[in-house]
Ligand code: HEC
């Protein structure tokens with residue numbers, strides 16, 4: 001990952017030097033820069049489903065605003081390589097280049113994931129217990145151990161606080177039956193298999209309320 005980030009930085013460095021040289025010659029700059037590309041791709045391609053700032057309004061389309069940069073790049077790569085299966089995302093990423101992944105990740109991770117609507121308060125309270133304590137009886141680890149307080153996430157552990165409950169529920173069910181299997185070290189498959197349906201719904205209700213108010 002660090003290697004790739006460095007390579008990307010090198011590419012940007014080369015691009016910047018190229019731009020400087022072009023400007024020095026007094027030419028009009030025609031070549032687009034990656035950050036602008038990302039904004040254009042976001043507005044013309046991603047916005048239709050995820051919203052222009054990444055706060056999708058449709059529960060089955062995940063919010064991607066404020067997701068960790070590292071995590072976004074990994075998911076886009078996994079969709080492209082078929083490690084994460086999605087009939088919807090596969091054709092979207094097919095035409096994208098690795099440098100687009102980094103630029104898009106930078107753009108969307110800089111946005112803020114907005115908190116969802118309060119759902120069932122009792123269910124959300126139960127979900128909070130699951131999130132912070134896990135379940136000793138079934139050996140379910142606490143989510144906070146990896147996803148941080150309020151589902152803020154960190155590096156490879158994605159932000160889940162503020163995400164649509166419908167999407168969270170679906171992903172946990174997918175992990176439980178290994179329908180989604182792109183989690184390194186099987187972290188999430190192990191976790192989700194130990195969850196009851198009630199725990200899944202409860203933790204999703206709790207998380208949907210987090211995020212930026
Ligand atoms: C036609 C609708 C659609 C479009 C257009 C689309 N997406 Fe998606 N995206 C989805 C769906 C649906 C999923 C969830 C896939 C699944 O079920 O696992 C998803 C998942 C993702 C994820 C993973 C989110 C997570 O929390 O794991 C990322 C990142 C993402 N999309 C980025 C993008 C980017 C960047 C673009 C624009 C280049 C884009 N998407 C365009 C529908 C779309």
Ligand code: HEC
Pocket residue numbers: 062074130131140141142143144145146147156157158159160168171172182183184187188191203
């Ligand atoms: C041992 C660390 C660990 C623990 C504990 C853990 N997770 Fe995760 N979780 C991860 C990692 C790593 C990923 C990203 C997988 C990938 O790269 O696709 C993830 C991804 C997820 C996703 C998918 C997010 C998305 O945007 O698609 C959900 C939902 C999730 N975790 C929920 C939970 C819940 C709920 C708990 C507690 C019951 C929990 N996790 C506990 C490590 C963990």
